[in-house]
Amino acid sequence: MQRKSKPRVLYIVYWGAAEPLGQSLVLPAVKRLAALGADLTLVTFEKSADLARTSEIGSIRANLNEHDVDWIPLRYHKRPKIPATAFDFFHGCARGIAAKLRCRPDIVHARTFVGGLMGLATASLLRARLIYHNEGFYPDEQVDAGVWQVNSAPHRVAKFLEQQLYLRADAVIALSSKAKVAIEGLATMRTRRTPVIVVPSCVDLNHFRWNRSKTLAQGEELRFVYIGGVGGRYDLERVGRFVAIVSSMVKRAHFRILTRSDPNLVASMLSTLSDDAWSMGTVPYSAMPDELAREHVGLHFLRQGQADHAGSPTKIGEYWAAGLPVVVTPNAGDTDEIIRRERVGVIVNEHSDEAYARALAELRSLLKDDQLPARCRRAAEIHYALEPACERQINLYHGLLSRATEPAAGAYSIEDDAR
Numbered sequence: 001m002q003r004k005s006k007p008r009v010l011y012i013v014y015w016g017a018a019e020p021l022g023q024s025l026v027l028p029a030v031k032r033l034a035a036l037g038a039d040l041t042l043v044t045f046e047k048s049a050d051l052a053r054t055s056e057i058g059s060i061r062a063n064l065n066e067h068d069v070d071w072i073p074l075r076y077h078k079r080p081k082i083p084a085t086a087f088d089f090f091h092g093c094a095r096g097i098a099a100k101l102r103c104r105p106d107i108v109h110a111r112t113f114v115g116g117l118m119g120l121a122t123a124s125l126l127r128a129r130l131i132y133h134n135e136g137f138y139p140d141e142q143v144d145a146g147v148w149q150v151n152s153a154p155h156r157v158a159k160f161l162e163q164q165l166y167l168r169a170d171a172v173i174a175l176s177s178k179a180k181v182a183i184e185g186l187a188t189m190r191t192r193r194t195p196v197i198v199v200p201s202c203v204d205l206n207h208f209r210w211n212r213s214k215t216l217a218q219g220e221e222l223r224f225v226y227i228g229g230v231g232g233r234y235d236l237e238r239v240g241r242f243v244a245i246v247s248s249m250v251k252r253a254h255f256r257i258l259t260r261s262d263p264n265l266v267a268s269m270l271s272t273l274s275d276d277a278w279s280m281g282t283v284p285y286s287a288m289p290d291e292l293a294r295e296h297v298g299l300h301f302l303r304q305g306q307a308d309h310a311g312s313p314t315k316i317g318e319y320w321a322a323g324l325p326v327v328v329t330p331n332a333g334d335t336d337e338i339i340r341r342e343r344v345g346v347i348v349n350e351h352s353d354e355a356y357a358r359a360l361a362e363l364r365s366l367l368k369d370d371q372l373p374a375r376c377r378r379a380a381e382i383h384y385a386l387e388p389a390c391e392r393q394i395n396l397y398h399g400l401l402s403r404a405t406e407p408a409a410g411a412y413s414i415e416d417d418a419r
Contacts, residue, residue, distance in 0.1 A: 007397040009033070009212050010105040010122065012097070013133075014041045014114035017060050018050035020228070021262065023285035024314055028204040031067040032390040034170040038397060041105065043097055043118075044074040072100050090114070090158055094121035106130060107397055113138035113158075116165045123168075129400045132169040133199070134179065137307040138162065144305025163188070170403075172196045175312035176333035182310065191315045197396055200312035200333070200349070202386040208289050208321035221252040225295040225324070227315040228287070230269060231262045233330075235329070238351055240270040240278075242301070242327070245356040247277055254388055255299075258283050258291060264363035274375060292322035297302070297363065300328045317384030320344060323373035325366055327359060334383070342379040344372070 010028055015021045017402055022044060034040045051057060064071045083261040111133035112117020123130040139158035142148045148155045167188050174180040180196050183189060226363050230236040243255040257266055257279040266280055283291050298319030302308055308331040317337055319326050326345035330336055346362045350356060366372060
């Protein structure tokens with residue numbers, strides 16, 4: 001594809017640059033996109049506690065400036081929550097964002113559902129192309145998490161707004177190939193021939209360096225790790241039950257939880273484990289690779305629902321990048337297919353003591369394979385690497401610019417080499 005101009009991109013995400021998802025998913029991506037030729041302005045929503053850490057905020061700004069990324073950090077507000085009421089708030093935010101821009105962008109890259117709604121309003125105000133970076137099927141995720149009832153008023157309104165995003169977007173980014181198929185099957189997408197590409201929750205492989213050359217030694221404590229939030233869709237209670245079954249069957253085992261969640265909430269979810277069988281910590285992004293290097297197996301259990309297939313768990317790519325196999329519940333995006341193809345983990349298909357025991361037997365067999373760490377790292381390089389994912393996004397930017405300036409060229413297409 002011939003690149004005729006440098007795309008001016010407004011990148012809106014409803015996460016904070018200082019929080020874990022911002023550190024792991026947003027900052028590496030925008031810096032790489034800028035290096036590949038995007039004139040990029042980043043808008044994030046920072047929690048008050050993070051903004052209070054002025055030295056950390058200053059370091060993030062300085063680092064983004066070094067990479068020629070303009071940063072507009074806005075304050076995160078937990079309310080209003082109901083989508084119908086919140087849309088007016090989003091529109092007000094869009095006007096505020098537009099007022100802060102140094103120049104009008106060609107493209108608004110809107111990431112997350114809430115970011116997408118802000119992007120929808122901002123793109124309309126600025127007459128820019130809109131990319132909706134879908135971070136899962138948000139309305140259905142709220143149902144799966146028990147926040148909303150299916151077909152309740154908030155769920156219906158959110159589904160309507162989600163359809164507006166698909167209707168108005170000039171391109172869509174999906175987290176998994178399963179989500180891509182579902183999105184492309186929508187009547188609106190088929191009629192407009194809206195391009196959809198796959199960009200999973202990518203890992204900065206230069207940060208998550210691989211320093212694991214051996215597997216579990218005989219008699220060594222079997223160490224499990226879990227990264228991220230708990231509660232809602234994230235089923236830490238069953239993770240705890242799995243580790244309890246493991247602890248009853250092996251001589252030594254330990255479970256490490258790395259989270260910002262309330263310690264009392266975590267403790268209540270792990271009531272099946274003795275106090276000495278688990279530990280909890282809060283680890284900065286910079287220290288995460290060293291933490292993972294001490295562990296043997298990464299865990300990720302989701303409550304099964306209608307939105308699982310649309311995701312791409314960030315922690316999975318980070319576990320694999322560190323050479324760790326995973327134990328997961330089924331249908332988490334494209335994870336099942338990768339595990340089976342690359343032999344880098346175990347899928348727990350049902351929640352019973354017998355099923356957990358079978359999963360442990362499969363895991364112990366897997367851990368005897370000296371090539372397992374290398375296969376895990378290779379899975380991360382093939383399926384979660386940052387570089388090719390950013391190349392696909394840059395190609396998408398230029399494809400949209402070409403479509404805008406050369407309408408006679410025919411229907412737009414872009415090669416999706418993600419899968």
